[in-house]
Amino acid sequence: MKWLALILTLLSLPAWAEEPARLDLGGSALVATGRGWGGPKPLELRLSLTKPVPYRAFLVGDPARLVIDLRGADLGMARPQDLFGADLAPAIRWGRNGDGWSRIVVELPGPYRIDSAGQQARAALSQITVALAPVSAEDFAPRPSATTALRDLPDPADVPPPSPDDRFTVVLDPGHGGHDPGALAEGESEANLVLVFSLELRAALQARGVDVQMTRQDDSFVNLERRMTAARQAQADLFISLHADALPEAQAAGATVYVWNPAADRRAAEQLTLRHGRDDLLAGVDLKGQDDALTGVLMDFARVDTQPRSERFANWLISRMSLMGIGMHGRPVQAATFSVLKSPDIPSVLLELGFISDHDDRANLLNPLWRERMVKVVAEAITGWARDEAARATMLRQ
Ligand SMILES: [Zn+2]
Structure with missing residues (x-):
C-alpha cells in the first residue's frame, strides 16, 4: 500500500x-x-x-x-x-x-x-x-x-435523516397556461415550454426521492391565489415558479433567478411585473387588499427566516448552473416583487429558464439535451440545498 x-x-x-x-x-x-x-x-x-x-x-x-x-x-x-x-x-x-x-x-x-x-x-x-x-x-x-x-x-x-412522514416537498409552478400563453415567439409559447420542463424536472426529482406537487400539469389556467394556496396546502419546503419570459432584446438572455425583495427597483423586473400584472398571474402583491399593516408586520417577521433560505437556494442554483456551463444573465440573481414569491414562510424563487425572446435561449429550451442538463442543475441544487438546510437546522437546535 x-x-x-x-x-x-x-x-x-x-x-x-x-x-x-x-x-x-x-x-x-x-x-x-x-x-x-x-x-x-x-x-x-x-x-x-x-x-x-x-x-x-x-x-x-x-x-x-x-x-x-x-x-x-x-x-x-x-x-x-x-x-x-x-x-x-x-x-x-x-x-x-x-x-x-x-x-x-x-x-x-x-x-x-x-x-x-x-x-x-x-x-x-x-x-x-x-x-x-x-x-x-x-x-x-x-x-x-x-x-x-x-x-x-x-x-x-x-445529522439525523429526515423521518419518512416529514418528506421534503417541492412545489413546481409552471407559469401561465390556458387562456394565458405567456410570452410568445416563433410559434412557441412560454406556457408550453415551462410545462414541458417542469414535467421533466418532476420526474428527475421523484427519482431522487423528493415529493413533488405541481400547480398545473396541463395547459390550464391557474390564478395566482391558487398557485400560492397549493404551496401552502402541500406544506411545501420549497416553491419554484418557472418562466421563460420575453423582454426587449438587449436586456434579457440567459437564466435568471428572482428572489423576493420589496425594495426591488430593477427596470427589467418592473417590466415583468407589469406584464404579469396584466395577465393576473403575478399580480396583486397586496393579496386582494388584505395586506394591512398588521399582516405586513407578521409577514416581515416570518420572512426574516425565509428570505435568507430563498437566497441560499438561489445561490445553489447559480453555482450549479455555472459548473454545468448553463448560460446566465449578467446579473443572475435579481430581486423582484412578484407575488408568487411572497409566501412569508415558504422559501420561494422564480426561475427564468431563459428568455423566449432570445434566439439562443429559445433554441436551448427546445433542445432536449439542454433541458436534461438544466433539469440536472435544478434537481441537484434542490437536493444540495435541502441537505444543507437540514444540517443548518440541526446545528441551530443544538
Ligand atoms: Zn412568465
Missing part, C-alpha cells in the same frame, strides 16, 4: 504572527478539473488568502476527507456553503482548531490521493491549491489518526 498522502509545508514567514491572513471567499473555489468517467472527478481546492500562511494538507478516512490546517488564518464570517463549487463535495466544514490554527474539512465523494499541494504568493495575495485525483479504495492512503482529525467540528453523521 502506498503510504501517507501527507504533505506538510511550514514556511518561515514571520508576518503571519502579527495580523491573521483572511480568507477571500470570492477568490476561492472547489472545482472539478476533469471527467469522472462514472466515478468521482478530479478535484482542486483553491484557497485565496490575503497573505501566505503555513499550512498542511492530508487525508483521513471513514468517510474520505481532505483536511487542511492553516496557521494564522482567519476564516472570519465566511461560510463553507458559500464557497464556489461547495456542492461538489458532500460536505465542507471549517472553524478554529485551537492555538492559532484553523481547519478546513472537505468530505470527498470517494477515495482520493493528494496529487499536488502548493502555495503561490503574489504581493498581498496568496493562493493555496490542493489537487486531488480519484483512486481505487485499495490505493486510498489516509492518515491513521482519523478520529482526532475532526476535533471540535460537527460531523455530518450527527
Whole structure:
C-alpha cells in the first residue's frame, strides 16, 4: 500500500504572527478539473488568502476527507456553503482548531490521493491549491489518526435523516397556461415550454426521492391565489415558479433567478411585473387588499427566516448552473416583487429558464439535451440545498 498522502509545508514567514491572513471567499473555489468517467472527478481546492500562511494538507478516512490546517488564518464570517463549487463535495466544514490554527474539512465523494499541494504568493495575495485525483479504495492512503482529525467540528453523521412522514416537498409552478400563453415567439409559447420542463424536472426529482406537487400539469389556467394556496396546502419546503419570459432584446438572455425583495427597483423586473400584472398571474402583491399593516408586520417577521433560505437556494442554483456551463444573465440573481414569491414562510424563487425572446435561449429550451442538463442543475441544487438546510437546522437546535 502506498503510504501517507501527507504533505506538510511550514514556511518561515514571520508576518503571519502579527495580523491573521483572511480568507477571500470570492477568490476561492472547489472545482472539478476533469471527467469522472462514472466515478468521482478530479478535484482542486483553491484557497485565496490575503497573505501566505503555513499550512498542511492530508487525508483521513471513514468517510474520505481532505483536511487542511492553516496557521494564522482567519476564516472570519465566511461560510463553507458559500464557497464556489461547495456542492461538489458532500460536505465542507471549517472553524478554529485551537492555538492559532484553523481547519478546513472537505468530505470527498470517494477515495482520493493528494496529487499536488502548493502555495503561490503574489504581493498581498496568496493562493493555496490542493489537487486531488480519484483512486481505487485499495490505493486510498489516509492518515491513521482519523478520529482526532475532526476535533471540535460537527460531523455530518450527527445529522439525523429526515423521518419518512416529514418528506421534503417541492412545489413546481409552471407559469401561465390556458387562456394565458405567456410570452410568445416563433410559434412557441412560454406556457408550453415551462410545462414541458417542469414535467421533466418532476420526474428527475421523484427519482431522487423528493415529493413533488405541481400547480398545473396541463395547459390550464391557474390564478395566482391558487398557485400560492397549493404551496401552502402541500406544506411545501420549497416553491419554484418557472418562466421563460420575453423582454426587449438587449436586456434579457440567459437564466435568471428572482428572489423576493420589496425594495426591488430593477427596470427589467418592473417590466415583468407589469406584464404579469396584466395577465393576473403575478399580480396583486397586496393579496386582494388584505395586506394591512398588521399582516405586513407578521409577514416581515416570518420572512426574516425565509428570505435568507430563498437566497441560499438561489445561490445553489447559480453555482450549479455555472459548473454545468448553463448560460446566465449578467446579473443572475435579481430581486423582484412578484407575488408568487411572497409566501412569508415558504422559501420561494422564480426561475427564468431563459428568455423566449432570445434566439439562443429559445433554441436551448427546445433542445432536449439542454433541458436534461438544466433539469440536472435544478434537481441537484434542490437536493444540495435541502441537505444543507437540514444540517443548518440541526446545528441551530443544538
Ligand atoms: Zn412568465
